[in-house]
Amino acid sequence: MVCFNFGSANGICISYFLLVISCLFPLPSVAKSVNETEVQIEQAMQELLSGELRQWQQQSAIKQLDFNVQIKVPSGVKRLARCQSQPTFNSANGLPIGNVQRKVSCSDQGWSLFVRAAVDVTARLPVANRVLKRGEVVTAADLEWRSVQLGMSDKDLLTQSQQIIGQQVLRKIRRYKAIKAVQLSAPQWVNIGDRVIIEARSNGFYANMPGEALEAGGEGQAIRVKNLSSGKVIVAYPLAPGRVATKF
Incomplete structure (x- = not known):
């Protein structure tokens, strides 16, 4: 297009020229500039970590749990094709708290990479x-x-x-x-050197005798105790502070 007028008319001619060019060669839309693979990975990891935290909340009977997950996908993901199936993540031990890293893979496209996340968690x-x-x-x-x-x-x-x-x-x-x-x-009911009462029960029979603890222990723990009446060392189980019982 040619314009012979100057001033405001020249400006109108130039604008019209740019409009024609933009129609013939449209610019990429903003929506298309968003990488689909990146979005897919972010959403999948967000769901994974949120699910793990909610499961822990339910199992632990926590009434109030608040968290914020910030996904950090590596820049190289822009070169990867979108996974046609659901991306899979490697399993991990423990709760996703603080700085978290997971390996994500796509079987149908044959790629895998590590994705990081910053997870802030507050629990009552x-x-x-x-x-x-x-x-x-x-x-x-x-x-x-x-x-x-x-x-x-x-x-x-x-x-x-x-x-x-x-x-x-x-x-x-x-x-x-x-x-x-x-x-x-569990609390230590008996300490080494403590004087204890040894209780013995069997088929309606009951007896008690003085003893000395040779080991420390809490409820139900097997410890060695010296029977001060016979001098024998036996295995007994703390019942309460200062009391142990034998098992037949």
Whole structure:
């Protein structure tokens, strides 16, 4: 197209020329610029991690669980064809908390790659309202419920107060932090060197005698005890602080 006029007419001619060119050679649409494979992987991993967290919430009877998942797909995914079937992910141990990495594969297109995600999780859990030191036995007064931000190291958490009350502290428990199973154990009812009462029962027969614990133990644990009446060493099981029983 040729224009002989100048000024505003020239501007009109140029605009008309660009309009014609855009019709003959349309620009790529914004929708098409979005990589379908990237979107597919993001959606699949989002569903996977969300499902794992919801399953943990249900199994652990957690009333309130909030989380945010940010998927980080590598730039190389733009060169991959969209998976015609559902992408598959490798299995992983533990909860998807903090920095997570999973391998995703597509069998029909023959590709696989690693995808990362940043997962922020907050759960309402029973926590200690004071520092609990090694050897203390946890009481109901030591606990309260709070929303706790969880990290990568927060595994095997205790989510119910009945799992905690009455247990003995093995590792220091910090105030308002999630409590882990490895931090607690059944209380030690008998310590090495303790004087104990040995109880024996069988077919209506009952007897008790003094003894000395040669090992420490909690409820149901087998420990060696010396019968101070006979001098014999026997195996007994703690029943309560200062009391053990033999089994026939």
